[in-house]
Amino acid sequence: MNATLKKKILECDLCVVGGGLSGSFAALAAARHGAKVVVIQDRPMLGGNASSEIRMCPRGAKCRKPSEDAIYDRETGMISELEERQIYGNPTLVYSIWDATLYSMLRENANITLCLNTSCVDAEMDGEKIVSVTGWQATTYTWVTVKAKLFADCSGDSILATLTGAEYRVGREAKSEFGETLAQDVADNHTMGMSILLGAKETDRPVKFTPPTFAKTFANESDFASSGENSDENLPRDHEVGTNGCNLWWNELGGMVDSIHDTEELRDELLANIYGIWDHIKNQGDHGKENWDLDWVGFLPGKRESRRYVGDYLLKEQDLVAGGQFDDVVAYGGWPIDDHNPYGFMKNDENNDTGRNIYMSDLYGIPLRSLYSKNIDNLLFAGRNISATHMAMSSTRVMNTCSLIGQAAGTAAAVAIAHGTSMREVAKSHVSEVQKKLMDDGVYLPRMLREVSELIKSAKMNVSDEERALLLNGKERPRKAGEEVGIWQNLGESLTFTFEKAEKLGVLRLQFDPDFSRMSVSKDFKVRRYATKIHTNADFEPVKVPNTIVKSFVVYADGKPVFTAKDNYLSLVKIPLNVEAKELRIEWLATNGAEKVHLYSADILDS
Secondary structure, eight states, rough: OTTSSEEEEEEEEEEOOOOOOHHHHHHHHHHTTOEEEEEEESSSSSBBGGSSTOOOOOOOGSSSSSSSSGGGGGGHHHHHHHHHHHHHHHOOOOOOHHHHHHHHHHHHHHTTTEETTEEEEEEEEETTTTEEEEETTTTTEEEEEEEEEEEEEOOOOOOOHHHTOOOOOSBBHHHHHHTTTTSSSSSSSSOOEEEEEEEEEOSSOOOOOOOTTOOOOOOSSSBBBSTTTSSSSSBBOOOOOOOOOOOOOOOETTTTTTTTTHHHHHHHHHHHHHHHHHHHHHHOOOOTTHHHTEEEEEOEEEOOOOOOOBBOOOOOHHHHTTTTEOOOTTEEEESSSEETTTTTSSSSSSOOEEEEOOOSOOOEEEGGGGSBBBBBBEEEEOSSSSSSSSHHHHHSSSSHHEEEEEEEHHHHHHHHHHHHHHHHHHHHHHHHHHHHHHHHHTOOOOOOOOOOOOOHHHHEEESOOOHHHHHHSOOOSSTTTTTTOOOEEEEEEEEEOOOOOOOEEEEEEEHHHHHTOOTTOOOOOOOOHHOSSSSTTTTTOOOOOOSSSEEEEEEEETTTTEEEEEEEEOOOEEEEEEEEEEEEEEEEEESSSSSSEEEEEEEEOOO
C-alpha cells in the first residue's frame, strides 16, 4: 500500500466480501441477529447479476420441473421480502429503484457498514486464520482494512481463495472422480461463460437503429443456429424480445478461456455481439420490431462460473438427484442441472448446442458443511462459489438459491459469533439453532417443520380444534395443489389467544399466504417468476401486491390496541409487542384484494 494515500481501519464481527444477493443477505441476516458487519463491494450498487448493471432476472426452484405444483417451491425469507418491497415500492419495475430497494434493506440496519466501490486486494493471515482484508475504494482513493472474527467470501470469483490459500476448484470434474453420470469423461478447466444483455421497449412509432462501428453483423438466422442433442431441429437461438420474451442470455462467451483474467477481452466481444444481435432484430430481416427502441445495454458481463471453494462437504450431482437429505440442511435448490456449453455463442464442430437441462424431481437440501472452508478456520462463503462440483454448481448457482445460501451463511455466522466458536463447530453442535432462526425468518427447509413456541401452544383459541392444529403444525406452505395449510377467516373476524395468566408477549409473528402462483401480481408470466423485467411491451401493466397478503389489521392486548397495520405488503410480519397480557386478539380489516384472510401461522417469539 502506498504510504501517502489515506487509510481507514474498520473492526467488526463479520466481514462480507461481495455485495450480490448472496452477500447482501449474508450481511443482513448476520446483522439482524446482532452481529456487527462490514460489506466490501467492488461495484457502486448492490445486487450483483440482479443489479441495474447486469439485469439478470433472479431464478430458482420454481422451475425445477414442468409441473403446476412447482409454484409452491418459490423461495421465501429475505429474497421474498425484497420482491415484496419491490412490488410495493416499484410497481413499474424501474431498475434504479430496484437497486435502491435492496440498498435500503441494508442501510436500514445500524449493524451494517457498507464500503461500496471497494475492491478486495489483500489479506493478512495468522497461520490458517484470516486477520484482516484490505480493499481499494476507488471513489475516495482510500485503502480500507477490515479486521473481523469471521470473513464471508460472496464475491463469486472467490477472491479470498487466492489471497488466503483456501482450497478451491476450477473447471469440470471427470466421471471417475465422484461417479457423477453427467460429468465429463476427462476432467478439464472449462467453465460456463458470461453474458452481456440488452433491454428494449416498445413505442408507438417506428424507431431507427444505427449500430456502432464495433458491432458485428449477423445477416442470417443461421448465424444463431443451435445444433446438438438438446436443440430443436436446428432452430435459431431465441431472439424474440418482449416482456415475456428472451433476455438473450445466450450471448455467452468465456467458458473455453480464463473466466476471470480474460474478462475485459470477453466484454469487448460480447458487446460487439449484443449490438449486432439488436442490429439483426431491427435491420436484418422482418422481426416485427419496427416500433421497438433500444433502452439499455450492459457493459459489465454477468458471470456464471469461476472458482469454487472446497468445504467440509463437496455437494455432488448424486446429492441433488437424491434430494440432499442432510442433517445440517440450511438452504435448498431445485433449478435444473443447467450445464451450459463452454463454447457459448462460439461456433464449434463438435456441438453447437447452448447446453443441457436435467430437471429435478423434487427440491434438494444444501448442507452448512458446504458453506465454510475446509482449511481456513474463519472463512465461509455463499453464492455460486460454494463447495460443489461443476455439475452440482450448475444448479445451485442461480440467484434465488444463492440468496437462500447467503441468508443461511449469515445466520450461521451470527450463531458462531454468539457462541464464540467456529463454523465447523456450529455445523456439529448448533445447527438446530441455525435452522430454527432460518425458519423463524421465513425460510423453508425441505422435510422440516417450523417449531412453534410453547407459549402459543398453551393458549386457548377461538377456532375449531382442526383449525388450531393447522395453525400450529409448523407447516407454512403447500407443496401441491389442494393441500390444506393454515386457516381461513372472514374480514371483520378476529383470531384470539387466551392464556391462563398474564404472559410476557415478545414478538408477534404472522405468516400470510404470499400467493405462490403470483397470478394476482402480474399478467406477464415472466414477471410472475420474479418481479423484474428487462424488456417492456407497450401493454405492460404495473405489478400489484399479492391479493392474499393482509393489508390492514389491529392487534389488541387485553382489549387495548397495541399495533395497527394500515398498508401492509409483506407476507411475513414480525411485530415487537413487549407487553404483558392474558389475551391477544388480532382483528382483520382488509386484504390486498382477496375475499378472505389466509393465515399460514401465528406465533409469539422471544425476540
